[in-house]
Amino acid sequence: MDTAISFREEYLKISFTPLSLHGIWTGRIKLFMQLFKELSTDKYVKVITPRVATLEEILLAHSRSYVEYVKKSSIIGEGYLDYGDTRSYKGVFEDALLAIGGTTTLAEMIKENYIRAGFNPQGGFHHAKVNSASGFCVFNDVAIAALLFRKWGFRRIAIVDIDVHHGDGTQQILYNTDILKISIHMYYPGFFPGTGNIYELGEDEGYGYSVNIPLPPGSGDDIFIYSVDEVILPLLEQYKPRMIIVQMGCDAHEGDPLAWLRLTTRAYDIFSLNIRNLAEKYSNGRILCLGGGGYNEDNVARSWLLMLINLFNIEPLRDIKDRLRDLNEGTKSSSELWDIVRRRTRELKEELSVVHKI
Numbered sequence: 001m002d003t004a005i006s007f008r009e010e011y012l013k014i015s016f017t018p019l020s021l022h023g024i025w026t027g028r029i030k031l032f033m034q035l036f037k038e039l040s041t042d043k044y045v046k047v048i049t050p051r052v053a054t055l056e057e058i059l060l061a062h063s064r065s066y067v068e069y070v071k072k073s074s075i076i077g078e079g080y081l082d083y084g085d086t087r088s089y090k091g092v093f094e095d096a097l098l099a100i101g102g103t104t105t106l107a108e109m110i111k112e113n114y115i116r117a118g119f120n121p122q123g124g125f126h127h128a129k130v131n132s133a134s135g136f137c138v139f140n141d142v143a144i145a146a147l148l149f150r151k152w153g154f155r156r157i158a159i160v161d162i163d164v165h166h167g168d169g170t171q172q173i174l175y176n177t178d179i180l181k182i183s184i185h186m187y188y189p190g191f192f193p194g195t196g197n198i199y200e201l202g203e204d205e206g207y208g209y210s211v212n213i214p215l216p217p218g219s220g221d222d223i224f225i226y227s228v229d230e231v232i233l234p235l236l237e238q239y240k241p242r243m244i245i246v247q248m249g250c251d252a253h254e255g256d257p258l259a260w261l262r263l264t265t266r267a268y269d270i271f272s273l274n275i276r277n278l279a280e281k282y283s284n285g286r287i288l289c290l291g292g293g294g295y296n297e298d299n300v301a302r303s304w305l306l307m308l309i310n311l312f313n314i315e316p317l318r319d320i321k322d323r324l325r326d327l328n329e330g331t332k333s334s335s336e337l338w339d340i341v342r343r344r345t346r347e348l349k350e351e352l353s354v355v356h357k358i
């Protein structure tokens with residue numbers, strides 16, 4: 001078995017969300033693990049008990065003063081770490097290290113060639129910034145993983161973030177690096193976090209390596225797949241990543257209560273098949289998959305498992321994909337939305353043409 005999932009019992013109790021979403025956050029992981037066993041995925045994918053993240057790993061992406069702040073808040077144990085999204089409580093620091101450890105353990109295993117791909121369901125905290133918590137995220141394991149691989153000498157690391165919210169923390173931490181960061185997300189005035197338009201392209205040697213694909217509310221599978229074909233795949237084909245990190249937030253799913261994109265398992269299926277093919281071509285199949293958002297337990301658990309069957313390339317499990325699909329696959333978008341997306345895509349490709357030939 002050369003693929004793995006990070007899991008420890010504590011993962012069923014950890015969330016940095018307000019209490020109103022705590023049950024959903026942990027419930028998705030519980031349901032995913034149940035589904036994983038029920039469908040005998042564990043015959044082909046091993047479940048590993050990850051270690052705790054080290055301070056050295058956290059400091060790759062965050063300032064010492066912010067880490068100290070989280071440590072202190074964890075002792076006081078009340079309120080929020082930020083403006084009112086990311087809950088503080090006694091032990092929040094230790095819990096954050098446990099969650100991030102799921103990612104760094106898998107990263108290490110991939111580096112050592114023990115596995116070629118892994119998934120941390122308690123990962124994908126893409127909003128945490130150098131100096132602050134944000135959007136239910138304490139430390140940014142997406143950026144930490146990318147910086148770990150870079151430290152180990154990997155060149156051409158690509159991050160693809162399909163969470164419905166912009167991966168603003170990852171972008172900020174890695175803004176001036178040539179680690180390729182692609183985020184496809186919903187974009188609309190007042191929608192969290194407010195960043196992620198096509199003109200945020202990076203700085204210095206990072207210019208052209210922050211790529212944002214902002215989708216209007218209501219966009220369906222057709223628009224998502226178009227963006228994958230028009231922007232994500234050509235960019236990755238050109239970049240030829242030696243390591244691929246995927247933030248697999250499923251809150252762009254049609255049934256998600258926090259946002260208004262209309263993806264179904266069809267979009268997730270096609271996306272993950274394409275990423276798998278790219279990984280086979282360029283990164284020896286190396287993919288690190290991280291959980292991210294998603295606030296409808298059933299949709300998240302099914303979409304995660306369906307994507308992993310593709311991303312991990314588990315041939316014998318192909319048939320069970322049909323048991324994971326939505327009933328109403330293949331949502332279509334209105335012509336107004338298509339006009340907006342085509343225009344933005346044209347503009348984005350023009351901006352990127354200075355750096356990439358796509």
Ligand SMILES: [Zn+2]
Pocket residue numbers: 163164165249251292293294
């Ligand atoms: Zn999200």
